[in-house]
Amino acid sequence: MDALLQFMLSGVTVGAVYALVALGFTIIYNASDVVNFAQGEFVMLGGMITVFTYQAGLPLPLAAVLAIAITSLVGVALNKLALEPARGAPVVSLIIITIGASIFIRGAAQLIFDKQLHRFPSFSGDAPIHIFGATLVPQSLWVIGGAVLVFIALWLFFTKTLTGKAVLATANNRLAAQLVGINTGWVMTLSFALSAAIGALAGVLVTPITLVGYDVGVGLALKGFAAAMLGGMGNPKGALVGGISLGLLEALTAGYLSSQYKDAVAFIVILAVLFVMPQGLFGKSTTERV
Amino acid sequence: MKLSSKWMQLAALAVLVAVLPLFFPSGYYYRVGALIFVNGLAVTGLVILIGYAGQISLGHAGFAGIGGYACALAPAHLGLPPSLSILLGAVISALLAMLIGKPILRLRGYYLAVATLGFGILVSMVLTNERALTGGPDGMAVQGLALRKILRGWGWKLTSGEFWYILSALAMLVGVWIALNLFQSATGRAMRALHGSEVAARTVGIDVARLKLQAFVISAVYASVAGSLLALQNQFVTPDIAGFMHSIEMVTMAVLGGVGSVLGAVTGSAILTLLPQVLTVFAEYEQLVLGLVMILVMIFLPRGLLPSIAAKLKGRGE
Amino acid sequence: MKLLMTTAVSALVVLGSTAAMADIKLGASLSASGPAAFLGDPEAKTIEMMVDQINEAGGINGEKIDLVLYDDGGDPNKARTFATRLVEDDEVVAIIGGSTTGTTMSILSVAEDAEVPFISLAGAIQIIDPVRRWVFKTPHTDRMACEKIFSDMQQKGITKIGMISGTDGFGASMQAQCKDVAPKYAIEILADETYGPQDADMTPQLTKIRNTDGVQAILNPGFGQGPAIVTRNKAQLGIDLPLYESHGVASDGFIKLAGAAAAEGVRLPGTALLVAAILPDSDPQKPVVTAYKAAYEAKYGETVSTFGGYAHDAVDLMTNAMKTGGSDPAAIRDALEATQGYVGTTGIYSFSPEDHLGLDLSAFKMLEIRDGGWTLID
Numbered sequence: 001m002d003a004l005l006q007f008m009l010s011g012v013t014v015g016a017v018y019a020l021v022a023l024g025f026t027i028i029y030n031a032s033d034v035v036n037f038a039q040g041e042f043v044m045l046g047g048m049i050t051v052f053t054y055q056a057g058l059p060l061p062l063a064a065v066l067a068i069a070i071t072s073l074v075g076v077a078l079n080k081l082a083l084e085p086a087r088g089a090p091v092v093s094l095i096i097i098t099i100g101a102s103i104f105i106r107g108a109a110q111l112i113f114d115k116q117l118h119r120f121p122s123f124s125g126d127a128p129i130h131i132f133g134a135t136l137v138p139q140s141l142w143v144i145g146g147a148v149l150v151f152i153a154l155w156l157f158f159t160k161t162l163t164g165k166a167v168l169a170t171a172n173n174r175l176a177a178q179l180v181g182i183n184t185g186w187v188m189t190l191s192f193a194l195s196a197a198i199g200a201l202a203g204v205l206v207t208p209i210t211l212v213g214y215d216v217g218v219g220l221a222l223k224g225f226a227a228a229m230l231g232g233m234g235n236p237k238g239a240l241v242g243g244i245s246l247g248l249l250e251a252l253t254a255g256y257l258s259s260q261y262k263d264a265v266a267f268i269v270i271l272a273v274l275f276v277m278p279q280g281l282f283g284k285s286t287t288e289r290v
Numbered sequence: 291m292k293l294s295s296k297w298m299q300l301a302a303l304a305v306l307v308a309v310l311p312l313f314f315p316s317g318y319y320y321r322v323g324a325l326i327f328v329n330g331l332a333v334t335g336l337v338i339l340i341g342y343a344g345q346i347s348l349g350h351a352g353f354a355g356i357g358g359y360a361c362a363l364a365p366a367h368l369g370l371p372p373s374l375s376i377l378l379g380a381v382i383s384a385l386l387a388m389l390i391g392k393p394i395l396r397l398r399g400y401y402l403a404v405a406t407l408g409f410g411i412l413v414s415m416v417l418t419n420e421r422a423l424t425g426g427p428d429g430m431a432v433q434g435l436a437l438r439k440i441l442r443g444w445g446w447k448l449t450s451g452e453f454w455y456i457l458s459a460l461a462m463l464v465g466v467w468i469a470l471n472l473f474q475s476a477t478g479r480a481m482r483a484l485h486g487s488e489v490a491a492r493t494v495g496i497d498v499a500r501l502k503l504q505a506f507v508i509s510a511v512y513a514s515v516a517g518s519l520l521a522l523q524n525q526f527v528t529p530d531i532a533g534f535m536h537s538i539e540m541v542t543m544a545v546l547g548g549v550g551s552v553l554g555a556v557t558g559s560a561i562l563t564l565l566p567q568v569l570t571v572f573a574e575y576e577q578l579v580l581g582l583v584m585i586l587v588m589i590f591l592p593r594g595l596l597p598s599i600a601a602k603l604k605g606r607g608e
Numbered sequence: 609m610k611l612l613m614t615t616a617v618s619a620l621v622v623l624g625s626t627a628a629m630a631d632i633k634l635g636a637s638l639s640a641s642g643p644a645a646f647l648g649d650p651e652a653k654t655i656e657m658m659v660d661q662i663n664e665a666g667g668i669n670g671e672k673i674d675l676v677l678y679d680d681g682g683d684p685n686k687a688r689t690f691a692t693r694l695v696e697d698d699e700v701v702a703i704i705g706g707s708t709t710g711t712t713m714s715i716l717s718v719a720e721d722a723e724v725p726f727i728s729l730a731g732a733i734q735i736i737d738p739v740r741r742w743v744f745k746t747p748h749t750d751r752m753a754c755e756k757i758f759s760d761m762q763q764k765g766i767t768k769i770g771m772i773s774g775t776d777g778f779g780a781s782m783q784a785q786c787k788d789v790a791p792k793y794a795i796e797i798l799a800d801e802t803y804g805p806q807d808a809d810m811t812p813q814l815t816k817i818r819n820t821d822g823v824q825a826i827l828n829p830g831f832g833q834g835p836a837i838v839t840r841n842k843a844q845l846g847i848d849l850p851l852y853e854s855h856g857v858a859s860d861g862f863i864k865l866a867g868a869a870a871a872e873g874v875r876l877p878g879t880a881l882l883v884a885a886i887l888p889d890s891d892p893q894k895p896v897v898t899a900y901k902a903a904y905e906a907k908y909g910e911t912v913s914t915f916g917g918y919a920h921d922a923v924d925l926m927t928n929a930m931k932t933g934g935s936d937p938a939a940i941r942d943a944l945e946a947t948q949g950y951v952g953t954t955g956i957y958s959f960s961p962e963d964h965l966g967l968d969l970s971a972f973k974m975l976e977i978r979d980g981g982w983t984l985i986d
Contacts, residue, residue, distance in 0.1 A: 003815050003816070003819055006811055006812065006815045006845070007811075007812045007815065009811070010811040010812050011812075013808070013809055014807075014808050014809045110641065114910070115640075115641070115645045115646075115649045116861060116910065117832070117833050117836070117861065117865055118865075119836075119865050126840075126844075126867065126869070126870075128843075128844045128845075128846070135811075135844050135845055135846065136844075137844050206808070209808055209809070209837075210808040210833070210837070211833040211836060211837070211865055213833070215642070215643070215645070216806065219806035220806075251809070251812045252812075254801075254803075254812040254813055255812040255813075255815065255816060259801045259802050259803060259812070259813045259816075260775065260802045262804075263804060
């Protein structure tokens with residue numbers, strides 16, 4: 001029994017990491033129909049910049065805020081310099097651009113920072129919390145809390161605020177959005193800044209658990225992308241549920257079946273879900289742009 | 291006009307392949323050439339899938355892995371000669387593509403991308419984990435091709451580099467020839483109609499599902515044969531061949547060069563194969579430059595290098 | 609089409625321009641970036657530093673070493689291309705490299721074909737078993753690491769263990785070797801778990817091991833972030849069993865990443881390099897490891913790792929052989945094989961026609977982490 005609980009706690013922790021990455025995909029996708037494969041690099045930047053500014057002597061909270069701010073700027077730059085000029089290009093080209101950006105950012109990170117692994121202290125210490133014989137590190141609560149908060153904020157943003165609706169309108173029909181007076185350029189800037197900020201926040205929260213190095217982005221982006229697709233791309237609820245489900249699946253498979261094939265089981269389930277629900281668990285059916 | 295353009299493309303490619311060695315200062319260039327052709331073959335398959343039929347795949351390295359490991363495993367365990375192992379790999383890849391293609395190809399856009407991605411990861415995971423059979427992440431040795439010895443017996447002495455340059459070039463030329471033929475056939479036209487608009491294609495009576503599956507299977511066979519040739523040439527294969535990065539690399543080659551045209555795709559594979567070799571001079575900046583090239587080409591030449599440049603030279607669109 | 613031709617030709621010109629005449633050409637293909645950068649990065653830095661040192665000191669018999677170093681990113685396919693380039697185009701007389709077993713195996717056949725001596729920096733036993741004429745290696749085999757760990761377990765009366773291994777090349781290879789050699793030390797492996805190289809949490813696997821009856825110790829073959837997370841997770845779960853790590857994490861960085869509290873009591877087989885400061889003055893390795901550590905840390909501002917040490921020994925062995933062999937690959941190879949009692953950072957090497965590794969188990973030292981630092985057990 002305590003084993004099951006331990007597997008669940010592990011699954012939720014890892015799942016929350018995936019969910020945070022998946023949530024980062026949501027805004028950019030909603031605003032532009034682009035899946036940003038450089039999203040994992042935002043997570044890496046969040047972690048790395050915090051590590052290095054913290055080592056330089058800045059207090060941890062300030063280092064984290066700085067990391068999130070700088071990463072947002074990187075996000076805005078990515079949009080302005082790489083994606084805006086290619087507007088109207090087919091989806092495949094946009095995928096290549098974001099992959100190119102991710103390679104570029106990784107290359108820059110290994111020059112600016114280094115190729116070592118890093119970590120900074122957990123926010124609330126490392127003393128494990130005991131729950132019915134299972135344990136959880138306090139940092140897990142930060143990650144889970146972060147994922148839930150970002151989810152709620154995004155959900156409110158898209159349903160309750162005018163700006164959020166403007167983002168959705170821009171994605172739906174850019175020209176029409178412009179006609180009704182939405183500044184679509186500003187909407188895109190905002191979307192990339194927010195997505196990058198969420199990615200960086202994820203990096204700040206998960207680094208004490210997962211550690212950070214210049215090349216952790218690819219793995220995280222892959223899992224986050226899979227989680228987002230499982231839940232239904234573009235839907236914050238999908239990102240949260242998809243991320244947590246993926247984490248639980250992996251942990252339970254590792255616990256009860258085979259740790260060797262836990263990632264395989266996760267992908268088989270994703271394939272199975274997509275066969276039955278081609279738009280993911282919570283996806284809306286839209287017209288494709290491929 | 292169309293017919294001559296097909297033969298012109300093929301002839302130009304063949305001449306290029308034949309003339310280039312005259313400028314090779316050392317045997318190493320044969321190796322690079324052979325890699326370009328092997329990649330070119332795999333990427334030509336992707337042109338059929340992405341460029342003709344408009345379907346994306348982020349998992350084609352999985353088929354390359356099957357082709358590669360067929361050449362490692364079949365000679366070792368079944369006693370099959372390597373040449374037949376290429377065929378065996380291609381058949382397995384085709385069957386697998388048929389099996390998974392049916393459900394997967396109902397998905398669209400990013401959902402298709404993630405499903406194919408999942409397939410590729412599953413293949414590389416099996417290759418990594420079934421250590422007893424595949425040697426695990428450390429990979430396994432691959433028996434060489436007997437053909438070179440036979441040629442030597444006939445008095446045609448080739449270095450390993452020259453041999454693979456010629457063989458890979460022939461494989462690619464055959465692949466390109468088939469793809470160009472397909473382009474002009476009824477099937478090819480139907481595929482392009484499908485690329486334009488699936489709904490429109492369906493309304494004019496095209497069996498969309500079957501057509502997508504055909505493109506998927508053909509491209510899988512291309513990737514598989516390319517994987518086989520790579521493993522045989524390297525005499526060693528590791529699960530990296532089926533990895534996510536290899537899938538991405540193949541798609542990037544196709545799109546960078548121009549996914550709508552076979553020659554463009556071959557150009558793309560040449561550039562992405564050459565780039566890391568050229569960039570060794572500033573190894574530190576290799577990734578920066580690579581990323582930058584990908585972004586800039588897509589921004590300024592959105593249809594890919596070759597088609598965009600050709601269009602600009604001609605002063606008109608295709 | 610003309611454009612394609614000019615592109616290709618101009619690319620070739622750029623390629624060709626790197627080939628230049630030089631004194632003694634030493635080639636290297638390492639995984640300085642990519643998933644194996646842990647290994648390749650310190651190796652590349654070490655080789656560059658040492659070649660500079662040698663050249664500043666006047667070179668070998670008055671001839672300078674011209675180093676040609678490529679980054680294969682851990683990709684065996686690229687490694688083979690670079691190896692071909694080294695022998696065919698750069699015309700090097702010797703190669704050091706192959707940070708991973710996969711890249712080594714790709715370089716190996718090129719070196720054998722071209723008859724160029726090659727020192728590998730990878731662990732697997734199949735590199736030198738069977739012995740290949742032109743291929744040597746400096747790191748201990750994974751098997752030796754397993755044996756060192758198991759003999760320590762034997763002394764502590766441990767007979768039943770649980771294993772948790774990374775699925776990367778390093779972890780998987782050592783996992784297989786340990787399972788193979790365990791019966792020799794009467795060790796029974798009751799649980800055999802794995803984790804992916806980028807996994808964030810290993811508590812499910814560790815919980816399974818904890819809940820397996822009779823497990824007396826845990827062994828974790830792997831490198832990178834995995835072992836640090838395993839160590840932290842074990843502390844989190846409060847599992848009170850001895851934890852053995854592999855030589856893959858033998859660096860100060862590991863203690864920092866895992867945290868001194870969680871890493872307390874962890875044992876692993878390491879080299880003299882790690883404990884340079886606490887080695888007795890009588891230890892023959894002391895001057896070598898102290899000098900290398902001081903030079904590396906002063907130049908790059910980061911702590912030395914076992915892997916950089918492998919490269920250090922490879923450069924030393926190769927350049928020593930060049931002193932007698934000059935620029936002749938065959939003569940270098942013969943001199944290399946005749947090496948006796950070379951004291952390196954990893955151990956004391958004596959090659960022979962039957963042994964192209966030349967280390968024995970004594971090269972490993974069993975270390976334990978206490979109060980955030982290393983102590984020698986034996």
